[in-house]
Amino acid sequence: MNSSLNPDQPFIVENNLGQSIIVLFRNTTLSNEFGFKFFSQPPQLTAKELIQQLAEIYMNNPGGVVTVALDGENPLIFNPITGPADLYAIYQALSEYQGSWLITQTASEAILTHKPASIITNLPTDSWDLNLNYWNNGYPGKTQIWQNLSLAREYLISYTVALGDNISPLIYLPFNTTPNSTSLIYTLWNYLYIAEGSDWTWQTGPPAYGPLWFKEQALLYTSTIISIIKHQFSMIKLIGANVNKNKLKLEIYNGINNILHLILVVSYGKNKIALPVLLEYGMNKINIDLENYSGNNTIEIYLYSPVLPSEVGAVIILTANYGFLIAQYLLTTNKSNDPQNYITYVYYYNSYYISFNNRANKEKKIEVF
Known part of the structure; x- marks a missing residue:
């Protein structure tokens, strides 16, 4: 711990990897009185006691931040x-x-207007209940909620990075439209914030044994995020691939109404090419020089969202060196008496095969319809 121990202030909390976040610690006394005392006494007394407590904190720590949670x-x-x-x-x-x-102020406003001066390292895992049993005790229902939440967050971060937007954005939604928004990305992030609520796991299974709908509601939010993003990524399609000697010409259709920031990886034999690409809405033509291409190599084409491991943390789907895999295509040539070209389209671990007749011996043209 560096600097002041006064809890009524923002803190920087660092882990052993050097990663940090800004934390506001709950004022336990005042928060508990809001939850259990102020609303069981005359309103005039509540108002008086509240101002007295805040004034006392102010006199001891002018400019501090009192967090009521x-x-x-x-x-x-x-x-x-x-x-x-x-x-x-x-x-x-x-x-x-x-x-x-x-x-x-809201928590985000307080953090923006109060620069943290104190740093905490090695903050232990704990809760106000002195352990985490209510939230994560190995009960299968709780585990399922956490796993789905992690998976939904991974998909959402990958989609957000592909759009070039900010991760974990601040979302201000009018009350009459919450939790939806005219922006799909804002709606999905709001769904994730709701799914991160602690009561879903608290009420699922032992020891609380709450209503079953708590688990189902949490899974509904996360499964909705995943299914929508899968659908969005499915709108990115390889329409055509033309290989002529050492030239690879790709036609990739972007059906998402946004510019996409992706990593395109082409692998053949012992060679691998990785380059960032911007896919405009609609058809995109990309030309790639294939050095040392023999004409007989299988060509593998990958599209990644350029997510960094530090952006997603613990993951369900392992990210590659280039990020989160969106789609994979395999371009091969059948060496049988009736030669054909094959393209294997692997999308979210589901694959199917489409074959096309070879147009010429020297020019192998593969089209996806």
Whole structure:
């Protein structure tokens, strides 16, 4: 730990790999009073106690960040009758002092306006419950939720990188359209943020034994992300491949209404070519010189989203040196008496074969319809 131990501030937390994130620690006293006390007493008393506690924190640490974090439904669950009046009193009290010595902010706003001065290393894995049994105790249902979440995140990061967009974007959605957006990528990220909620695994199986729909709802969000992105990637198609001596001409159709940033890898014999490509919407023609191509080699064509291991962390589908594999094509020549060209299209580990007649001995033309 470097610098101040005061918990009411943003911290930089580093792991043993040198990776870091900015963390806000929950003010336990105030957060618990929001969840379990403020909504079970007269609203006027709640407003008074809240301002007194915030003023005391301010006098001890001017410019600090007080993080109030709780399950938002708890106050109204425990106090459905008096809850609305207490909530109104809280908002009224905060509004009265807003802008003088008190500013209300979201977590992202607080991080942007308060530069962390303290660094924590070797932060142990723990929870407010002193262990992680409620969230991850080996129960198959919990494990399935975590695995699907990891897989959905891997797909979404790969798709986001292919679009050239930012990973983990801040999404501001109007209440009347949440959780959907006019932007597909924002909608998918919002689905992922919802799927990362802790109550899905908390309520699934022991020890909470919550309703079964908690598990199904979590899996619905993650499976939707995966299926939509698979469909998006399926709109990238190799339409034609023409090999003439040492020249490879590719026609790749991009059916996604965005420019795609991909890595194209061509492998034949002991040779391998990797180059970044920008695929415009519609048909794209790419010419590649094949050095030392004998004319008899199988040509393998790969399309990757250029994802870095540090961007995805632990993964279900292993990423290659070039990123996340979107599609793979194998161009081969049958040496039988009735020679044919074959293209094998491997997409998300499903393969099928399409064969075409050889047009000429020296020019092997393969078209995909």
